[in-house]
Amino acid sequence: MIASLIRRDTLRGLRAAGLPVMFFLIAATLFPFAVGPDARVLTKAGGGMLWLAALLAALLPIERLVAPDIEAGVFDQFAARGIADEALAAAKIAAHWLSFGPTLMLAALPGAALLGLDESTLGKLEAGLAIGTPALAALGLTVAALTAGLRGGGALAGLVLLPLAIPLLIFGAGALDPDGAQALKLLASTALLLTFGAPFAAGAALRSHRD
Template structure:
């Protein structure tokens, strides 16, 4: 247990916004910037903004989750951390599971909070915001899980890993987006439940998929 806590503490120090490792507030600011610029691009039609704003928040959340992917796992693999963990019997699955939690904590709660100012900027009403928040709560763990799997799969690539991980993330995130943002138009709880279900499946497989990908990189 203490090993997990030690790992989590290090991961949070590295990934949290404003931490010593120099991880920036960029994903969060990026999210807010999209919400801020969208009304300028679409025009001040309150009805249109209210109807599309919830979906816009979802797209902005997805893009904000992509930003930290290239330094999620690669630095630790390059500097030999995974080798030293392996020799100590700390499995890649445990590392990836802890990193997944830290990755979600570093953007999920902040995006939920930032949804309040974003909804004001987009003119979204209270009921819609409620659905958006529930959807993001159910969906962001899934986004984090997709992110860490892709990060592990592309970790062995010498260059272009960041661009590729962004491209890979988008099709995989489509189901989450369809049900999460789709709950806005139907107003139903079915979409939210499906978003949560997809998230749970992704979170459950991420440590094993990620761990296997990291071991495969080592063999090369």
């Protein structure tokens, strides 16, 4: 049943994946207009801007991650079968990442080309996104579970998630520097902590909606 939940949510997320990808590419396209055509400026700041765009793109699907299933009683049905809320949260995190993480990594290729990033910087960006996007998915699902059912839950979720994601943004952008190996290690440590801790926090939030 967990596998069916992952498959269902992944397919549902992929059907809506066009919006985050379009947002990501539009941000990459508009950035040169904001800072000017100077190639050195674009190369220096472009990687960090793509990280910021990835973070903001991860906000877009938050409202549909948990709230529709709570309203439909999906979690109640799983709970009646004895499936732990933490397992459901972990499954939904995996599905959320599968639906937006790889597509953002693919979108980073044309985004990097638009900003003139070299191959070395692109490689570090892709490595950072591969490490960091599971943590973004974990944060997104947890915040969605916490804010589900609240008035203006989508906007509130964004306000809650952005401060929590700041370490990922700092370390992800820092890893793009020539001496960014330490930042990449810090990114990996932070992402590991968030990814493995999120199912417990999200599971508790899901249980609270049944109390």
